[in-house]
Amino acid sequence: MADELLIRTEELVKVFPMGRSEVRALNRVSLDFRAGEFAGLVGPSGSGKTTFLNVVGSLDAPTSGSAEVLGRRIEGLSHREAADLRNRSIGFIFQTFNLLPVYTAYENVEFPLLLLRVPAAQRRRMVMDALEWVGLADRSRSRPAQLSGGESQRVAIARAVVKRPPLLLADEPTANLDAENSHHILRTMAALNRELGTTFLFATHDEKVIAYLHRKITLVDGRVERDEPLTPAAGRETGP
Amino acid sequence: MIRFLCLGLWRDRSRSLFPLLTVVIGVMLTVVMFSWIKGFTENFLGTSARLGSGHVAVMSRAYAGERDQLPNDLALTGVQGLLERLHRDFPSFAWTPRIRFAGLLDVPDEKGETRAQGPVGGLAVDLFSPGSPEPAILDLEPTLVGGALPAGRGEVLLAHELASRLGLAPGASVTLIAGTMFGGMATANLTVAGTFRFGAPAMDRGMILMDVADARAVLDMDDAAGEIAGFFHSGFYDRRAAEAAAARFNARFASSQDPFAPRMDTLITLSGMGQFLGYMDTILGAIVAVFLATMFIVLWNTGLMGNIRRYGEIGVRLAMGETKGRVYRSLIGEAAIIGLAGSLIGTVLGLALAFYVQAHGLDFGNIMKNASLLMTTRFHTHVTAAAYVIGFIPGLAATVLGAATAGRAIYKRQTSRLLKELEA
Ligand SMILES: Nc1ncnc2c1ncn2[C@@H]1O[C@H](COP(=O)(O)OP(=O)(O)OP(=O)(O)O)[C@@H](O)[C@H]1O
Ligand SMILES: [Mg+2]
DSSP: OTTOEEEEEEEEEEEEEETTEEEEEEEEEEEEEETTOEEEEEOSTTSSHHHHHHHHTTSSOOSEEEEEETTEEGGGOOHHHHHHHHHHHEEEEOTTOOOOTTSOHHHHHHHHHHHTTOOHHHHHHHHHHHHHHTTOGGGTTOOGGGSOHHHHHHHHHHHHHTTOOSEEEEESTTTTSOHHHHHHHHHHHHHHHHHHOOEEEEEOOOHHHHTTOSEEEEEETTEEEEEEEOOOOTTOOOOO | OHHHHHHHHHHOHHHHHHHHHHHHHHHHHHHHHHHHHHHHHHHHHHHHHHHTTBSEEEEEHHHHHTGGGOOGGGOBOOHHHHHHHHHHHOTTEEEEEEEEEEEEEEEEOTTSOEEEEEEEEEEEEOOSSTTOSHHHHHOOGGGEEEEOOOOSTTEEEEEHHHHHHHTOOTTOEEEEEEEOTTSOEEEEEEEEEEEEOOSOHHHHTTEEEEEHHHHHHHHTOTTOBSEEEEEETTSSOOHHHHHHHHHHHHHHTTTOOOTTSEEEEEHHHHHTOHHHHHHHHHHHHHHHHHHHHHHHHHHHHHHHHHHHHTHHHHHHHHHTTOOHHHHHHHHHHHHHHHHHHHHHHHHHHHHHHHHHHHHHOEEOTTTTTTOOSSOOSEEOOOOOTTHHHHTHHHHHHHHHHHHHHHHTHHHHSOHHHHHHHHHO
């Protein structure tokens, strides 16, 4: 199970029209990720990190090439099938947290389960479990405006993992956080990776994040420039 | 999920308040406007029937042709027999003869010399016959300003303004000078029993109201009458039934060439207001359409702006695996909740206002001083069953349509773009 292939991209190309010319955001990217990885895409701004996550997360269709995620071919999915894949199998964490402002922490975490039609009793248990993982069970009734940035991002993590997706995509999750909060959420994610076997794929510039990574892929101008295994920094063990 | 929508609307009231207010105000205005126009029509029809010629009227063809000149020389004769036939053949109406005339009122002093004089319009109705419907139809008691109702022959009521102008008080004697049915001159000494004010300028400027038997005696109109008025027992004008009765009656005389043959006309044709009332219905439709369109445009734009503000939220929801269709439906669901609540509140407020004005009325006496239409100057709304839905349905429809149109933008945007909006 641990060595199961989770993501495979082959010659992935994404071109955005840009006035008369075009931007080649991804240029023949071929990468494999196995279940349980804790990997990160790094590289300068505009190198295609977010674009790669969006394609893998079925939010964007590739221009050419193929991406297979959890056994599904992304480029052939209809809107509905893509939504279904995200719904069941993929969690997203964003730089800007993106909690729904009118709902409490509890309700934000509950939302994906409502989409999955999880029965009420089970839903309640899963939401409270997820909030406990991130250490915010006591803030379940708070609204996003009443939470600090670090707490908001932890709620966003709880929301992403509450349905126990096999894959978690995190785009610059620490960019809006201070060092202490960054380490806090990274430790939380590392623990989830260890205990639940959740695969994490990051896009980041942040050295703090890189310190936790098990594998670092460097993108430059939409190309894979380096793909190297890392020995995670002290105080941390990750699977597989 | 409905719970989630309601929670969202309740907590983000800045998002729901403006559309809600738009719907409330639009629906309320529609309901009030609608009831107002209904009330206006009602007032016009009711007053015209009561003080004019009934819901339907039978006259001789010749009289009907020159009705505004009060040509009593062309009046119906053999009225008793005609009345009996009408009672028998058209039992859904109360039938009663009316005579209109014009004349001069002369006020003598102690020596019998003219002290004051003025033109009058006369309306003679059956005040005293047992079983006459007129006392109930005219309902004179509340219109009395001074004096009492006529209690016997030779007693008349005068418009209060006319009486004041001529310096007459109840109990005074007056002389009526008018033309008889055969073109002679008639005078009669009458007693002013009381003065009235109907609240309808056309009536209140210079009318004398008397019993039909007195009028017949004065005008030499034995067993004759200018018109026989028919009133629906229900008290309300029923256009279709009135037209059917008139058609049935007139069919009997279709082959007759006699200019004195009777013919029946309806309130709408007699008042010449058929077209006008038709316009009113068109205006009503236009008002509802304009409100609907305005609400729709406002709500559409509010929806567009609201959605732009919510692109981030929408992006996250899509990222979480909600389909665009589902997000779209939830936007419409929110709109439906707002539309439902707004239409409900608007209808309740509109009806409350309409019921208030129905009970108390608004007086337009000052601006209607010279009106010659038979209408009272105090206007009431009239709340009909339709008022309960006339605002509600467009209100709900406009909200839902507005959201449905605005929400289509979701489909036009790439999911990844929606997410980008919130990072910018
Ligand atoms: N929707 C789009 N339309 C046009 N161009 C786009 C779009 N999205 C991304 N791009 C372009 O594609 C390239 C890669 O963008 P991407 O967002 O993947 O970079 P990134 O590595 O995530 O950068 P950053 O570190 O700044 O987040 C950039 O040149 C960007 O301008
Ligand atoms: Mg990026």
